[in-house]
Amino acid sequence: MKKPRRMIRLGHRVGQIMDIPLEAIGDTVKICIIADSFASIENYKGVFECTESLIRLRTAYGIVRIEGENLSLGELRSERAVINGRVKSVAFEN
Amino acid sequence: MRFGVWHYLSGYVIIDIKGKNLERFLNRVVQSGGDIWHVRRTGSESVRACVSVATFYALRPIVRQCGVRISIAAKRGAVVSLSRFRFRKALLYGWMVVLALIIAASRYVWIVDVSGCDRVDADKLIASLKDMGVGIGTHKRAVATYSLGQRLMATDERIAWAGVSISGVVLKIEISEAGETKPDTSQSTEPTSLYAAKDGIVTELKVIDGKAKVNVGDAVVKGQELVSGILRNDEFGFITTAARGAVSANVIYVVSAKAGPTIEKLSLSGTEAYYNAVKLFGICIADEPEYASYTDETVCEYELTGCILPLKAERRLRQETIVKQSPASRQELEQAAAAKAQDKLNELIPHSATIISKHTEYETDADDAVTAIIRIMTEENIAEARGIYGQQ
Known part of the structure; x- marks a missing residue:
């Protein structure tokens, strides 16, 4: 269940004041992309779809859509997912 | 992957997962704390992934819940390799013994390498080392390299400097010879x-x-x-x-x-004997008759055919020689x-x-x-x- 926007904004405000990384507060998703071959998503909720050209992950901010070629889930842990392959685009779905 | 070495040491299994609820299965595995990686789609209703051995054993209830089927594609890891030896213990222990012997043998000196000798005889140098208790088979810890160099310099005045070092199982001795002594001016x-x-x-x-x-x-x-x-x-x-x-x-x-x-020269005394010798890789084993001075002649040679090792057998004639006045x-x-x-x-x-x-x-x-x-x-x-x- 998504958190209310008001709570999310409050958490961000506290984080900014205390200089705490945003991804450490609550369910803020953090996406790191290195070149076009490696993508790391932290604070995800689960795998929604997994194919060779499309991987969709559920997050607190909606579904993150990663498109590309030869995609695979290199690492799948409760707090972090790593995607290997040729990443072409990363987008949030409404 | 930083955990790759750990995964190999602890062992892992490559599994094929078939069914409709594949993403549900992956989420359940992750939520249960299982270790799963390298997940890639292999078909419209199949996925291949790597799981640790402990995770594999814990998959049964999740498989039943999600209605998927799993099959083992391959097993990897040091644990899996070692398990192949469970019925061949002698081979495993044999390898361990060989490894132990190699480690034990590497603590001793097996080769003596002398360099820099021009006028100084290298064989005499090695003989001097033997007198000092250093040679092939000496423990490395028993070789005091600095003091050994000093003692070698004292054995021959032609040696200006002697350096001793150990590299692996090789005892390296480097010699610098002194130049010609200058005349007194x-x-x-x-x-x-x-x-x-x-x-x-x-x-x-x-x-x-x-x-x-x-x-x-x-x-x-x-x-x-x-x-x-x-x-x-x-x-x-x-x-x-x-x-x-x-x-x-x-x-x-x-x-x-x-x-x-008449002059003194080597002549045959008349005493002679035949004996056999066996050669393998240049090493000769023979029951030789003992004479103070002698000449050897190979009468005939045989090479063993059909043998894996290059064995050679020789029939030799040894004739005793003495120095006497002869025309x-x-x-x-x-x-x-x-x-x-x-x-x-x-x-x-x-x-x-x-x-x-x-x-x-x-x-x-x-x-x-x-x-x-x-x-x-x-x-x-x-x-x-x-x-x-x-x-x-």
Whole structure:
């Protein structure tokens, strides 16, 4: 269940004041992309779809859509997912 | 992947997951704390993934809940490799014993490598090391490299520096040999003159101190003054100095030596014996008869065919030899006489002399003995320092 926007904004405000990384507060998703071959998503909720050209992950901010070629889930842990392959685009779905 | 090495050591399984609810299955595995990675789609309803061994055993309830089927595609890891030896314990223990022997053997010195030897004999150096208790089979800890180098330098004055180091199982010894000793150039304060030590014809005159009494081309006899230490001076009449210099002259040596009619040479004593020898990789094993001096002759050789190892067998004849007076040919007598004459010459001619010419003649005596007469002309320094009045 998504958190209310008001709570999310409050958490961000506290984080900014205390200089705490945003991804450490609550369910803020953090996406790191290195070149076009490696993508790391932290604070995800689960795998929604997994194919060779499309991987969709559920997050607190909606579904993150990663498109590309030869995609695979290199690492799948409760707090972090790593995607290997040729990443072409990363987008949030409404 | 940073956990790749850990996954290999602990072992993992590559599984194929087939069914409709594949993403649900992955989420359940992750939520249960299972270790899963390298997830990739292999078909419309199949996925391949790697899971740890512990996770694989915990998949059963999740598989039932999600309605998927899993099958093992491959097993990987050190644990899996070792499990193949569970029925071949002897092989595993054998490998462990070999590894232990290699580790144990690497603590000892097995090769001695000597470099830098030109005049110094490397074999004598290795023999000196053995006397010091260092050689093949010595424990590395027993080799004190610094003090060993110092002790090696003390064994031979020709060794200017000796360095010892251990590299693996090789004991490396590097030698730097000392250069030729320089002549004593200290100046004498007593007045001296230079006189001829031998008869000769002067070829070169180098006077550093004193007055030359001869010229190039002059024939001089033994004891003749060459460079005088007495110098004429208008003020004092004369002054004395220590004459220094070098006077080179051609000197002729004539030496003769006789050999025969019989000479000592190696001859067969008549005692002989046959024996067999086996060779493998250059190493020869044989039950050899013991003689003080002998010659060996290979009578026949066999090579074993159909054998994996290159074994060779030889039949040899060993004949005892002794030194005794035997009649000799003219050529042998000439060689023996020339060798004796040369030995005499080596004692007479100094090392610094340059040989200009050499001529050898042979004469036969009434008793068939051969006399070799060697005439050598050398160029050498014949000046020797004595008191200014010729006293030694």
